Amino acid sequence: MKTGLYVLLGLVALLVVLVQLLAAKRDRDAAAAFPPTGQIIDVNGVDVHVEQMGQGPDLVLIHGASxxxxxxxxxxADMVKDRYRVTILDRPGLGWTEQIAPEHKAAWSTAHANPTEQARLLKAATDQLGVKSPIVLGHSFGGIVALAWAVEFDDLAGVVSVAGVANPWPGDLDWTYQVNGSAWGGGLMVPVLSAFVPATYIDNVVSNIFAPQAAPEGYIDHVGPALILRRVSMRANARQVNWLRPFVVDLSQRYGDIDVPVEVVHGDADTIVPLDVHSAKLPGQIAGANVTVLPGAGHMPQHTHPAAVIDAIDRVAARAGLR
Structure with missing residues (x-):
């Protein structure tokens, strides 16, 4: 009996080691294939990955989940860099920006950076780079970070939310967020998924995010989806999304404090961050907020309807007296 138990425990230990080795190889392969494309700066002891280009009024771009x-x-960025100085940042735990706190890096944990903490870090990074009175654009999860930035600070020109999270949603998130965002899921499931998820899974996820439109040719090859399959990024993303709703409940009560121009671009076919749940309510919460609804558009207007997004940026610039 004891011999069989020892054999079983040995096999389990071997399997755990194998999974971690395979996940570590995927981490290394992703890093080699998709290295940092900008500069990494030290912001209060945290490495932040940032790219800056162009000239003109400052425009900060904040990406979404994953x-x-x-x-x-x-x-x-190439479409706007002729008229704006564009600063693009990786959010904590994603791309090449570090997690903010040591506990956020732990495998068996739910600790994570909420949108206000993320906004503080990214604001400090842009300050270090000489960004002044920026227009802050956030896509998807980046939308709630942009709104948190506007609630927390008053030295920005305005906000552009593109298919952005803004208000509490009914029901539960997909089970993968609930599992991977838990302490046991981060410790057990994330390494397994990191080691074994096939490349076709990424193709399907990207297709769903862009639906009903199609992803542009070459998008997957450029964006580096392997980066999100790294263990540190899977944990960061799952925790940030899974534990987001209580934060949104609290932050949405403070939208009345925002007194800068807010422009919103949102597709009415977006099933990832539905228009009626999130952006449609903002004009009643933020004085002067303007929502542009894109008929038939999904969750990625910056790629499928870039002219509408650029128009929204220009409107904020005009309203803020930057142009």
Whole structure:
């Protein structure tokens, strides 16, 4: 009996080691294939990955869940860098920005950086780079970070929310967030998924995010989806999303404090961050907030309807007296 138990425990230990070795290899492969494309700066002891380009009024771009700076450098940044100085940052734990606190890096934990903490870090990074009175644009999860930035600070020109999270949603998130965002899921499930999820899974996820439109040719190759399959990024993303709703409940009560121009661009076919749950309510919460609804558009307007997003940026610039 004891011999059989020892054999079983030995096999389990061997399996755990194998999974971690395979996940570590994927981490290394992702890092080699998709290295930092900008500069990494030290912000109060935290490495922050940032790219800066162009000239003109300052425009800060903040990516969504599972994303990184490459989402904006695929095409969008090139469309606006002739009229704005564009600063693009990786959020904590994603791309090449470190987690803010040591406990956020722990495998068996739910500790994570909430949107206000993220906004403080990114604001400190932009300050260090000489950014002044920026227009802060956030996509998806980046939308709630942009709104937290506007609630927390008053030295920005305005906010552009693109398919952004803004208000509490009914029901539960997908089970994968609930599992991977838990302490046991981060410790057990994330390494397994990191080691064994096939590349076709990424293709399907990207297709769902862009639906009903299609992802532009070359997008997946550019954006580096392997980066999100690293253990540290999977944990960071799952925790940030899974534990987001209570934060949104609290922050949404403070939207009346925002007194800068707010422009919103949102597709009415977005099933990831539904228009009616999130952006449609903002005009009643923020004085002067303007919502542009894109008929038939999904969750990625910065790629599928870039002109509408650029128009929203220009409107904030005009309203703020930057142009």
């Amino acid at each position: 994303g990184n700076t490459r989402d904006f450098t695929f095409a969008f």
